[in-house]
Amino acid sequence: PETITVQELAARMSMRAVDLVKELMKQGQMVTANATLDADTAQLVAEDLGHAVKRVSEADVEEGLGGAADTDADMKSRPPVVTIMGHVDHGKTSLLDALRQTDVVAGEAGGITQHIGAYQVDLGNERKITFLDTPGHAAFTQMRARGAKVTDIIILVVAADDSIMPQTEEAISHAKAAGVPIIVAINKVDKPDADPNKVRTDLLQYEIQVESMGGDVQDVEVSALKKMNLDGLQEAILLQSELLELKANPDRPAEGAVVEGRLDKGRGAVATMLVERGTLKRGDIMVVGSEWGKVRAMSDDKGAQVKEAGPAYPVEILGLNGVPEPGDTFHVVESEARAREIAEFRQRQRREKAAAKSSGTSLEQMMAQL
Ligand code: GDP
Numbered sequence: 001p002e003t004i005t006v007q008e009l010a011a012r013m014s015m016r017a018v019d020l021v022k023e024l025m026k027q028g029q030m031v032t033a034n035a036t037l038d039a040d041t042a043q044l045v046a047e048d049l050g051h052a053v054k055r056v057s058e059a060d061v062e063e064g065l066g067g068a069a070d071t072d073a074d075m076k077s078r079p080p081v082v083t084i085m086g087h088v089d090h091g092k093t094s095l096l097d098a099l100r101q102t103d104v105v106a107g108e109a110g111g112i113t114q115h116i117g118a119y120q121v122d123l124g125n126e127r128k129i130t131f132l133d134t135p136g137h138a139a140f141t142q143m144r145a146r147g148a149k150v151t152d153i154i155i156l157v158v159a160a161d162d163s164i165m166p167q168t169e170e171a172i173s174h175a176k177a178a179g180v181p182i183i184v185a186i187n188k189v190d191k192p193d194a195d196p197n198k199v200r201t202d203l204l205q206y207e208i209q210v211e212s213m214g215g216d217v218q219d220v221e222v223s224a225l226k227k228m229n230l231d232g233l234q235e236a237i238l239l240q241s242e243l244l245e246l247k248a249n250p251d252r253p254a255e256g257a258v259v260e261g262r263l264d265k266g267r268g269a270v271a272t273m274l275v276e277r278g279t280l281k282r283g284d285i286m287v288v289g290s291e292w293g294k295v296r297a298m299s300d301d302k303g304a305q306v307k308e309a310g311p312a313y314p315v316e317i318l319g320l321n322g323v324p325e326p327g328d329t330f331h332v333v334e335s336e337a338r339a340r341e342i343a344e345f346r347q348r349q350r351r352e353k354a355a356a357k358s359s360g361t362s363l364e365q366m367m368a369q370l
Pocket residue numbers: 086087088089090091092093094095187188189190191222223224225226
């Protein structure tokens with residue numbers, strides 16, 4: 001049922017909560033400022049106070065976000081978005097760094113590597129892969145918890161001299177829970193005590209049967225340190241993404257998810273966005289979580305200014321009026337008024353949820369106590 005706290009209702013009528021509490025008392029309702037009122041009660045008291053009431057449901061405010069469905073003809077191939085997971089010290093960071101250096105055009109652009117939470121490597125011939133470079137399972141679960149399902153493929157890094165460890169297990173459960181396919185990267189094969197076959201056998205206990213054991217999970221031996229067989233791993237990713245037939249319509253207003261957000265002293269709110277469909281353009285107005293803003297500037301992971309960002313192309317943007325959370329979704333909308341309306345609506349909802357939680361006393365409970 002729709003509810004509103006006394007505090008919130010007072011705020012919307014631009015009156016003090018204590019005055020509204022008094023008004024409610026006059027009408028025989030003994031409530032505190034934190035109490036929640038049902039929509040009918042709230043409407044009655046607001047009208048008594050001379051306010052015109054317009055009830056707005058979530059469906060009304062959020063309606064139309066996302067727009068029409070895409071047709072098959074609109075859909076174009078897009079790069080895969082990959083997350084690297086695995087046990088501590090098995091080589092996630094080393095592998096991310098090594099893969100990043102395989103970009104064929106990075107040198108030409110002369111840009112300086114920017115850590116924006118995600119990067120894209122261009123392998124030439126229209127082949128691109130996007131990596132989320134916030135390794136760690138917390139980032140992945142946080143994004144999923146907020147509704148973002150941006151990862152297409154998980155690279156499970158397992159050190160060949162250590163095999164399956166607790167966080168390897170954890171990564172496997174995350175991948176399974178999310179229904180995201182795994183590619184096993186057996187790392188550190190340069191080490192004298194490396195035993196890749198032990199990794200393959202041990203994985204069977206977790207119902208991961210790699211190809212060389214007759215299963216259908218790809219496994220690739222690599223050394224992040226010696227940069228061995230990185231191209232083999234990239235081929236595996238591209239093959240997996242072909243199987244997934246990853247597509248998106250680039251010709252529509254953008255929507256996607258926040259990878260990272262922070263407050264920069266000089267530049268204000270800075271957020272890394274990953275477009276899931278559509279194309280994000282400089283000047284676009286967006287609502288993101290309970291924030292909104294106008295894209296003032298966009299730059300990529302090489303520090304280059306960009307005017308447009310299509311599906312799976314990570315960009316850092318400036319111009320939001322607040323810092324969004326990783327996993328918040330964003331939508332480009334037609335006007336600032338619309339963006340503000342949705343953002344404010346979501347802020348109210350968030351406050352109301354928090355108030356309902358902290359008060360712990362419902363109107364019914366209050367009445368029962370009287
Ligand atoms: P993370 O905790 O998973 O991010 O692991 P790191 O990338 O920080 O690597 C942990 C340690 O393993 C570092 O000392 C790396 O230099 C080393 N390391 C990573 N990859 C390899 C590899 O392929 N071979 C060898 N011999 N050492 C590696």
